[in-house]
Amino acid sequence: MVRLPEARGACAAKIEKVGKRREAPGGFDVIGEGAAQLPLWSEQDAGWSVRESRRARRMVVRVFHSGRVEVVVPVKTPPGLVQTFLERHRLWIERKRAEARRTAVTPEHFPPQRIDLAACAEQWQVHLAGGSGRLRIDAGGGLIRISGDSGSSQALRPVLRGLLLQRARGALEPALAACAQEFGFQYSRMVIRRQRTRWGSCSVSGTISLNACLLFVPPAVVRYLLIHELAHTRHMNHSRRFWQCVASCCPEYRRLDQALSEGWRSVPAWVFGDAAP
Numbered sequence: 001m002v003r004l005p006e007a008r009g010a011c012a013a014k015i016e017k018v019g020k021r022r023e024a025p026g027g028f029d030v031i032g033e034g035a036a037q038l039p040l041w042s043e044q045d046a047g048w049s050v051r052e053s054r055r056a057r058r059m060v061v062r063v064f065h066s067g068r069v070e071v072v073v074p075v076k077t078p079p080g081l082v083q084t085f086l087e088r089h090r091l092w093i094e095r096k097r098a099e100a101r102r103t104a105v106t107p108e109h110f111p112p113q114r115i116d117l118a119a120c121a122e123q124w125q126v127h128l129a130g131g132s133g134r135l136r137i138d139a140g141g142g143l144i145r146i147s148g149d150s151g152s153s154q155a156l157r158p159v160l161r162g163l164l165l166q167r168a169r170g171a172l173e174p175a176l177a178a179c180a181q182e183f184g185f186q187y188s189r190m191v192i193r194r195q196r197t198r199w200g201s202c203s204v205s206g207t208i209s210l211n212a213c214l215l216f217v218p219p220a221v222v223r224y225l226l227i228h229e230l231a232h233t234r235h236m237n238h239s240r241r242f243w244q245c246v247a248s249c250c251p252e253y254r255r256l257d258q259a260l261s262e263g264w265r266s267v268p269a270w271v272f273g274d275a276a277p
Contacts, residue, residue: 050082059085062197063096065103065264108269111156115144117215118266119222120171126160135159157270161194164271168192168212176208176226183249185230196272199260200225202232213271217263224256 048069056074059082063069073082086093115124126144135148137159146159169192176190188206194213201209208229214222227249235242246253 052077061086061089061093063093063100064196065100067097067100069093069097110270111146111160112268112270115160115268117167117171118218119215120167121219137163139163160270164215165192165194165212168210168215172210172214172222172226175222176210176230179223179226180230183227183230185233187230187233194271199263200229202229202236204236206233208233213263213267216266216268217260220252221256221259221263224250224253225260227253228257 048071050071050073052075053072054075056072058074059077060072061069062072071082071086111128112126115126116122117124122142124139124142124144127146129145129147131147131149133148135146135155138145138147144160144163146156149155172192173190176187179185180187186206187202187208189208191207191209192212193209195211198209199211199214203209210225210229214225227246231242231245231249234245243253250256
């Protein structure tokens with residue numbers, strides 16, 4: 001798995017590292033600890049949220065590139081335990097929030113006039129044709145024509161996201177198959193998702209999951225991510241053998257991995273519902 005840049009330092013009692021995914025379009029730094037997780041601590045901490053998860057086994061704090069803080073906690077975690085965890089790592093959290101504010105991307109207006117898909121060297125002009133009734137979309141020749149009542153951004157966003165998922169499958173599926181054939185990898189199937197927290201993953205059964213947001217990063221970076229996930233079909237970890245496998249197929253993997261860690265900056269806010277009106 002490939003995750004967004006992780007924090008390192010004395011504040012991080014235990015950094016959450018997941019071995020077989022490459023994470024990040026939502027853009028966050030993460031810190032976790034094996035014994036606890038946290039609740040909202042004060043009314044003045046705007047932009048913080050707490051979410052219970054049945055899958056969580058420990059407390060995790062995520063600082064997104066927008067400065068928003070999400071705390072994921074196991075179900076029925078005692079509030080006092082969460083509070084203690086939070087206070088212990090508050091300096092780390094505030095430092096990451098400050099970094100996020102310094103590097104924040106300018107808010108975008110919605111709907112966009114153009115959608116740039118760097119991975120496949122495509123530019124799509126968005127044309128709102130107007131009309132009434134249910135939204136209808138016609139895409140082709142570099143033009144996305146949307147007819148119907150497009151006055152509600154909440155109705156329009158799912159339409160564009162659906163188109164993104166469709167285009168991602170059309171572009172990434174043959175690219176993954178070609179990469180696998182070139183280097184002799186085998187995988188069982190590919191799925192496309194729209195995720196905030198990971199660029200791709202590979203399961204023990206050989207299913208490779210790819211994020212549709214990969215369409216917004218350069219082709220060389222996408223190719224590295226595909227090789228990274230295919231390498232997990234042989235090594236389900238990030239061991240020395242794994243990285244040797246990656247390097248044999250992609251000698252520039254270090255540079256491309258760094259570029260991927262910054263890839264969330266190219267993902268438009270509307271993909272996750274954060275665009276300005």
